[in-house]
Amino acid sequence: MKTRILGQQGLSVSAIGLGTMGMTMAYGPSNDTEGIATIRRAYELGVHFFDTAELYGYGKGHNEQLLGTAVKDFRDKVVLATKFGFDMTAKPFGTRFNSRPDNIRKVAENSLRYLQTDYIDVLYQHIPDPDVPIEEVAGVVGDLIQEGKVKYFGLSNTGSRTIRRAHAVTPVSMLQTEYSIFEREIEDNILPTLNELGIGLVPYSPLGRGFLTDAVKPSHEYAEDDMRRFDERWQGDNYIYNLNATGQLRELASVKGISVAELALAWLLHQGENIVPIPGTRSAARVEQNIGSVHVHLSQADLQRINEILPHGSAGSRYPAGMLENFTRD
Template identity: 45%
Template sequence: MNRRNLLKTAGLAMAGSALFPFDSFAQSTNSESNLFENNNASQRISGKRKLGNTLEVSIVGIGVQNMSRTYQTTIPSRPEMFNIIRTAFDKGVTFFDAAEAYGPHEVERILGEGIAPFRDKVVVATKFGWNIDQETGKRLPGLNSQPEHIKKVVDGMLKRLRTDRIDLLYQHRVDPNVPIEDVVGTIKDLIAAGKVLHYGLSEPGVQTVRRAHAIHPVTAIQNEYSLLWRGPEKEIIPLCEELHIGLVPWSPLGVGFLTGAIDANTRFAPGDIRAIESRFSPENLPHNLALLDLLKNWSEKKQATPAQISLAWLLSQKPWIVPIPGTTQMPHMLENIGAEKVKFTAAELLEFNKQLDAIQIIGERLPAGLLAFSGVEAPMKK
């Protein structure tokens, strides 16, 4: 079964998992993978970027979210996940992204064991904020950024990650019931205790970022950002530039769309979050494939895969943007880090963006229930 057929039968094990969208597991088509296989096998990245003023990471990171369960509801081979993590490090990757919600808890355990041989040489990011029972790992309704809960969550993270500190701790979503001043105050206490080194916010409201940054500098914002979803260009990217905050795009390959693995005939099984994203509906998908046509044309021009073109475009936007494509397959990881070698001249980027601007993506990026958690402003502290 090829990757496109896998996509057509993809699904998630639990309906509740739709609250935690995964990065892409599908990559370029078999023919494209074969074309670039030899080049990717020897690929190594050397570039570094800074998030905020001080946190240095590899130019491309890895999201490890799918390493406990794939779209197809299969459980990846744990030894192979360790192999991917360790090979990524050998190839120059020093930035690994997880979250308490992934699993829940299980992905942090996988990452902790995977990086154990070189923990002090990598940057570990993870996230808190969903309402998860700390004893059972059960997902409960809504969010929870109450100060005492945050402290308990961080203690659990340290054990699962087999470490004494978290390099970058994000609030996964802004809690509408907790002032950001209380959240950042708690994080400052954790920084003072040496348990956290830097912090960030994921999908936050703009004013919440300003309020947080005024208390203690925000190192990074994590938002969905890709050729398929350019929403951060309106407010978040200018804000990051103004405040010297790094941007870490999640789903930089558009949940598989930007790899070329989806076509007009692709259908998603119940439980796969893409089945309820209207941008992938049978009505909208054929229209949106114009973006893939653009990618394929540029792939030929640049002798790169659609995924590499997509990541290279992100890297060309700002020097403080660090994408974190996720995968559970070694060839895809090697392909992704190969994006560092794909460069646009100023004229090429101008031409690419002109063609890109002519394409309108139809449909929402997330189902309404999850989209409601993005761009939220924290309540004012009384």
Template identity: 50%
Template sequence: MKKRELGKSGLEVSALGLGCMGMSEFYGSLDEEESIRTIHRAIELGGTFLDTADMYGVGRNEELVGRAIKGQRNNVILATKFGNVRAADGTPLGINGRPEYVKQACDASLRRLGVDHIDLYYQHRVDPNTPIEETVGAMADLVQAGKVRYLGLSEASPRTIDKAHAVHPIAALQTEYSLWSREVEDEILPFCREKGIGFVAYSPLGRGFLTGQIKSFDDLEENDYRRFAPRFQGDNFRKNLDLVDRIHEIAKEKSCSSSQLALAWLLSQGDDIVPIPGTKRRSYLEENIGALDITLDEDDLRRIEEAAPQGAAAGFRYPEASMKTIDR
């Protein structure tokens, strides 16, 4: 497994991480034992950058990851997040970046994960009611206390990142980036590079759409949250299938899967970019890691650009209420 440094932070991670969210919620049926085997396989293959959050499964995902890495703590780079608050039954309660909450959330995550420190601690969403300087100040206290090694933000604007970075170095920004979500190329990615901040790309396979495995709305299970995502509905779904078909044609010529092509494209956008595709199955994990062996030449990149230019996807990334929580 190749390694990449997150910006100029000094934090080195596997070039491809593993998003663990779907192991506990959101994407249909669950199989915790297979999920744990998937994490173990990722570690065996060198994919040691694991991503979770306290809101995934209302804490259950952190507990699952904690069980999976027991006895292997020194072999992984562990990232988790705070700030998206939910009730015990999963009801959203808003965003909280208040200093006292930051410290409570960290302690709770450490307990669930069964570890004494978090390698990379993100604010999951920016709290519009708490100055970012106060939130990051509390996060910096966690670094001083030895509970956290590096700090990150998720879905933050350049203005917010700049304010945060002035309080304490921000090692990474985690934001959606893929062949159907390329908005970060305009301002956010250049800004991160200017500041020496690494970029962690979540949903690099478009919540599974870019894999080519989802052919119709009915392929989604009844409890799959993508049924409420604008890009998976109606005319948007049909238009986005056309985009996936174009990607699939190029992938066939490269003798790889659509997933591998999408990840190889993202990896080619810069050594400071680390995709974290999520999966709960070993077979898909191994397929994703195969993207590291794919080389794209200038002609490949040109054809992919023509097939999936910025703005090609139909529909917003999230439902309206969720879009309002993104700092822009």
């Protein structure tokens, strides 16, 4: 597995990571045994960058516990990233934020326990909190770094001004946000800021939540607790447009002897050396396919063809309007 460096602090990680959210939420019924097996297989194949969050366990630590159990025998050989920032007592779930200093510390202590470790490699603010200045958030994480409980500071789902303000207090090593052939909105403003400041990019949902694979189906065929059942990109004319685009991408991938997922991940890797996608999957076979993208070369003609197929990304918003406003607050 090739490696890449995230941030000026020099964090070395595998060129492809693994997102674990879908192992416990958002994509239908889950299976812990399968999740643990997938994480361990990923490690055997060279993946050593794993992503989780307090949110992914519905505030009960389920996802972090699963990841901690999976990697406990090789903890010192992997990079574990987790996140804080939600009020886990809010109803409906995930509708209120909490990045107050006392909560950051509480979440960090819980994460250390759930992950069965004495340090967190990367601690992200999951989403901006309008009631807590980012300078205060950065200061608390900086203190945790000084105390040895955290190694690197990351931000997620935010914009350029917030990144700059945080970075002036505690160096930001990476931004995690959605970026893929389907989602291109960060290219105009955020990517130039990251490049200027030497901050790495960790794209989540790099496969369009599964649309950029060989297993896409209409929204009504997903389980009631699967977020794709309500995603605009799976609805009506949006679905038809996106399905047609994915079919064209699949044709290009077929010519190169690879899957459309490998094509999509290779496209991301070609956007910059400071980019490390974290595709999520519950399947060990999918992990093997995904890491094949590290060895895919795309010519300028290939890149141009991809841009012709999807010059502005997919049809349909990645989140409902109200939620998207929160996730892009700057």
